[in-house]
Amino acid sequence: MLTSRPRWPALLFILGLALLLTALLRDLHFGNAPMQVGQAINGVAAHETGAANVVASVLLAYRGLDTLGELAILFAAATGAGLVLGIAFRNGNGEAQAKTNTEPPAGFILRKGADLMFPFLLILGAYVILHGHLTPGGGFQGGAILAAAFFVPQLARPSSPFNERTAHWVEALAGASFVLIGIAGLAGAGWFLAPLLGTGSVGELLSAGSIPLLQLAIGLKVGSELAGLMIALHGPKET
Amino acid sequence: MIMAWVALACVVTMLVAGVLVLTQRKLIGAIAAASVVSVALSVLLVVLRAPDVALAEAAVGAGLSSVLLALAVRRVGAVDSKEDT
Numbered sequence: 499m500l501t502s503r504p505r506w507p508a509l510l511f512i513l514g515l516a517l518l519l520t521a522l523l524r525d526l527h528f529g530n531a532p533m534q535v536g537q538a539i540n541g542v543a544a545h546e547t548g549a550a551n552v553v554a555s556v557l558l559a560y561r562g563l564d565t566l567g568e569l570a571i572l573f574a575a576a577t578g579a580g581l582v583l584g585i586a587f588r589n590g591n592g593e594a595q596a597k598t599n600t601e602p603p604a605g606f607i608l609r610k611g612a613d614l615m616f617p618f619l620l621i622l623g624a625y626v627i628l629h630g631h632l633t634p635g636g637g638f639q640g641g642a643i644l645a646a647a648f649f650v651p652q653l654a655r656p657s658s659p660f661n662e663r664t665a666h667w668v669e670a671l672a673g674a675s676f677v678l679i680g681i682a683g684l685a686g687a688g689w690f691l692a693p694l695l696g697t698g699s700v701g702e703l704l705s706a707g708s709i710p711l712l713q714l715a716i717g718l719k720v721g722s723e724l725a726g727l728m729i730a731l732h733g734p735k736e737t
Numbered sequence: 738m739i740m741a742w743v744a745l746a747c748v749v750t751m752l753v754a755g756v757l758v759l760t761q762r763k764l765i766g767a768i769a770a771a772s773v774v775s776v777a778l779s780v781l782l783v784v785l786r787a788p789d790v791a792l793a794e795a796a797v798g799a800g801l802s803s804v805l806l807a808l809a810v811r812r813v814g815a816v817d818s819k820e821d822t
Contacts (some may be wrong), residue, residue: 645801
C-alpha cells in the first residue's frame with residue numbers, strides 16, 4: 499500500500515489541522531463543560547422521565563427524535579452496504595466466482611462454542627435491551643449483541659437455517675412501532691414521542707413510561723437489521 | 738491512582754494498535770488491530786465512567802464492525818492476495 503510518492507500535501511494538511519485544533523483547545527479548559535444542559539438534565543431526568551439511567555432518558559425522551567434519525571441513518575447504511583456488497587461478484591465469463599465455497603469447515607471449538615454461546619448471548623441481549631432504562635445499555639447495544647447471537651451459528655455452520663423473511667418482517671414492524679409510539683404521543687400529549695404510560699417508580703423494571711417499549715423496538719430493529727446484513731454478506735449468494 | 742495507570746495502558750495500547758493498522762501488510766491483520774483499538778477504547782471509557790458508550794463501543798466497534806469489515810474484504814476478494822498492490 500505504501501508508495502514512495504511525496505506526501506507533502508498530506509503533511510501540510512495535518513499541520514494545518516493541528517494548528518486549528520490547538521487554537522481551539524487553548525480556550526477550552528479540560529473538564530469544564532461550557533454548556534449547562536448536562537447539569538440541568540442530571541437534576542431533573544430521574545423524576546421527569548422515571549428512567550434510572552440518565553443516558554437512556556436523554557436518548558429516548560429528551561432527544562427521541564434524534565434517535566429516530568439515527569435509526570434511519572443505520573437503516574440507510576445497512577441497505578447501502580447490503581446492496582453494494584450483497585451481490586455475487588462475477589468474473590469475465592459471467593459466472594459467479596465460488597470464493598465462498600473454498601474455505602475449510604469450521605473447527606470443533608468454533609462449532610461447540612457457538613452452540614454454547616447462543617442461549618447466553620440471547621439472554622444477555624434481551625437483558626441489555628430490557629434493562630436499558632435502569633442500567634447502562636439499551637436498544638443499540640443489545641441489538642448488536644442479538645445480531646452477534648444469530649450470526650455466530652452461521653459462522654460455525656453456514657448451512658444452519660436463518661429465516662431472512664422473518665428478520666425483514668421483525669425489522670419493519672419494530673421500526674414502524676417506534677414511529678407509532680411517537681404518533682401515539684402526538685395524539686395523547688400533543689407532541690411527537692411524548693412520554694406515555696406515566697413514569698412509575700424510578701428503578702423498577704416496569705417504569706419510565708414508554709422508554710422500555712422504544713428500547714425494545716430499537717433492539718429488535720438493530721438486531722434483525724445487522725444480523726440480516728452480516729448473514730447476507732457471509733453466505734454464498736445466487737443472483 | 739490505579740485508574741490512571743489503566744487509562745495510560747489503554748491509551749498506549751490504542752496508539753500501538755492504531756499504528757499497526759496502518760503498517761499491517763494483510764488486511765485481515767489490520768482489521769484485527771482496529772478491533773484491538775476498539776477494545777482498549779471501551780476499557781478506557783469504563784475508566785472514564787461512561788459505561789453506556791463503552792458497551793456500544795465493545796459491541797459495535799470491536800465486534801460487529803470488525804466482522805463487517807472482514808466479510809466485506811472477503812466479499813471483494815482482497816483476502817487471498819499475496820502481493821500488495
